[in-house]
Amino acid sequence: MEVIGKAGxxxxxxxxxxxxxxxxxxxxxxxxxxxxxxxxxxxxxxxLEVALLSILVYAGSAQFIFAALLLDGSPAAAIILTTFIVxxxxxxxxxxxxxxxxxxxVGRNIGIxxxxxxxxxxxxxxxxxxxxRMSVSWMNGLxxxxxLCWIIACIAGALFGNWIAEPEMFGLDFAxxxxxxxxxxxxxxxxxxxxxxxxxxxxxxIAVLMxxxxxxxxxxxxxxxxxxxGATIGVITEK
Amino acid sequence: MSxxxxxxxxxxxxxxxxxxxxxxxxxIIRNLKLPNQVxxxxxxxxxxxxxALVVSNFIEEGEPVSFDWQTITIMVPTxxxxxxxxxxxxTVLFGMLLMAALRFFMG
Numbered sequence: 591m592e593v594i595g596k597a598g599x600x601x602x603x604x605x606x607x608x609x610x611x612x613x614x615x616x617x618x619x620x621x622x623x624x625x626x627x628x629x630x631x632x633x634x635x636x637x638l639e640v641a642l643l644s645i646l647v648y649a650g651s652a653q654f655i656f657a658a659l660l661l662d663g664s665p666a667a668a669i670i671l672t673t674f675i676v677x678x679x680x681x682x683x684x685x686x687x688x689x690x691x692x693x694x695x696v697g698r699n700i701g702i703x704x705x706x707x708x709x710x711x712x713x714x715x716x717x718x719x720x721x722x723r724m725s726v727s728w729m730n731g732l733x734x735x736x737x738l739c740w741i742i743a744c745i746a747g748a749l750f751g752n753w754i755a756e757p758e759m760f761g762l763d764f765a766x767x768x769x770x771x772x773x774x775x776x777x778x779x780x781x782x783x784x785x786x787x788x789x790x791x792x793x794x795x796i797a798v799l800m801x802x803x804x805x806x807x808x809x810x811x812x813x814x815x816x817x818x819x820g821a822t823i824g825v826i827t828e829k
Numbered sequence: 830m831s832x833x834x835x836x837x838x839x840x841x842x843x844x845x846x847x848x849x850x851x852x853x854x855x856x857i858i859r860n861l862k863l864p865n866q867v868x869x870x871x872x873x874x875x876x877x878x879x880x881a882l883v884v885s886n887f888i889e890e891g892e893p894v895s896f897d898w899q900t901i902t903i904m905v906p907t908x909x910x911x912x913x914x915x916x917x918x919x920t921v922l923f924g925m926l927l928m929a930a931l932r933f934f935m936g
Contacts (some may be wrong), residue, residue, distance in 0.1 A: 617925070638832050639840070646844035654844060666839050674846035681850035681877065686874045686897060688858035699855035706851050708882060712916075761928030767886040768907050768924030774879040774936035775911035776918075792873070793880045798935035800884040805892045812890070813881040817874060820881070823874035825866060 603717070603724055608681045608731020612739075615709040618769045619736055620743045621762035627747020637748040644744035648737060649707070651810065652656035652676045653744070659667045676810045682817060683711040690718060702726065707731035712773035719780040788828065795822040903927045 601607060623644070630640035630653065643653055652673045659669045684703050691699055710732050717724050774793075781789055796816050803812035862925075887900040907924040914920060 593844050598858065613924065614916075614921055636831050637837070642832065642837070643843075646840055649847050652843065652847060664881055666835075669839060670842045670846055671899040673843040674850075677847045678850050680847075683852060684851055684876050685854035686871045687862065688855045689871070692859045695854065696859070696921070697920060699859060700852050703852040703855040704848050712875070712879060715879075719875065727842050730858065734908070761925035761930075761932070764900065764903060764924050764928035765921050767904065768921045768928065769908055769917065770882045770886065771881055771904060772911040772917045772920035774883060775908060776915060776917065777876050777879060779863065779912070779915060789876055792876060796877055796880040797884050800840055800881055801888065801894055802883075804888055804890040804894045807890070809888070809890045813878065813885050816881045816884075817877040820877035821870050821873035824877070825870050828869070 592724040599825055603728035605731035606742070608728040608733075609735045610708070610731075611713050611728075612732045612735040614772075615736060615769055617762070618709060618765040619739045621648045621765050623740050623743025624747035624751065626650060626657075626749030627744040629654055629657045630744070631748045631751060633661040635660065635748075637745065640748040641741065641745050642743045647673070647706070649677050649680075650671075650740075660822050667726070675808075679708075679710075679810070679814050679817065680706055680782065682814075683708070685817060687714055691726060691729070698726050702729050702733065705737050707733075707736060709769065711737050712770065715778070716773065716776050719777055743772065782816070785815060788824075791827075792820055792824050795823055899928075899931065903931060
């Protein structure tokens with residue numbers, strides 16, 4: 591297993607390495623994917639529709655909300671608008687990674703963008719932080735592994751969901767939180783010690799912003815706004 | 830196994846609005862030399878968004894905001910473990926194990 595964060599470590603970032611780098615995130619994908627499949631069927635969707643949703647939309651939180659709104663009998667326009675807002679944070683993630691792939695063709699860039707998720711972004715941002723040069727094959731290895739696992743997990747959840755006893759018993763629901771936590775720690779670990787105080791302050795500001803914003807809006811909007819405000823504070827207060 | 834036309838259209842529309850923010854920056858930025866300030870700003874996005882996602886995992890929206898204390902309790906040792914091992918996979922496994930143990934012993 592690769593230990594991220596060691597300075598000067600040179601790993602060839604090819605497709606195979608991308609697949610390997612995806613492995614730590616898979617527990618999160620599988621647990622959330624199965625849950626998304628179960629929820630989809632519970633909301634009255636067929637397994638085929640669940641499969642299509644995971645193949646075409648491919649976004650965990652959006653799929654949960656899709657199912658919830660469907661069950662609520664919400665109008666189509668409301669479902670589409672909510673899906674858009676929930677996934678708007680990907681705009682920031684794509685914008686962060688895009689400058690590192692400009693040397694590749696438009697088609698390849700579209701391929702990277704369309705499969706970008708919170709998790710694969712987190713792993714890729716780790717490489718950026720360590721100043722490792724990402725290749726499109728590495729990114730594809732990472733993205734496609736995550737994509738396939740997600741689809742399989744969603745379909746498994748839709749077909750066999752009822753057989754699986756409480757997933758909470760195994761702490762599976764914490765896999766995603768633990769993953770985001772670890773990705774954050776790895777980000778901070780790779781920061782120049784001179785700047786670490788600046789970043790830790792920023793983490794604190796974001797936490798406070800999230801608490802305040804969550805009083806007024808959905809957590810997805812709060813994530814989006816807190817990130818935009820936080821990054822702006824970061825630039826302004828930078829020395 | 831079936832799929833209705835209206836569901837198909839709904840899924841297609843949701844796919845389009847999801848793909849758009851994912852792809853657009855890749856199309857815009859390749860034809861554009863971004864100013865230094867914007868690049869700096871983008872450099873802060875990973876830490877900011879990961880922090881926001883972590884926080885969103887232990888608070889419940891609404892007024893007043895409520896905390897998921899079980900998650901917060903497990904987060905503390907998980908952070909320490911991540912700092913110690915610097916490993917994504919080990920941290921995920923460790924966190925899940927702790928959460929399962931907490932639920933097992935607390936009922």
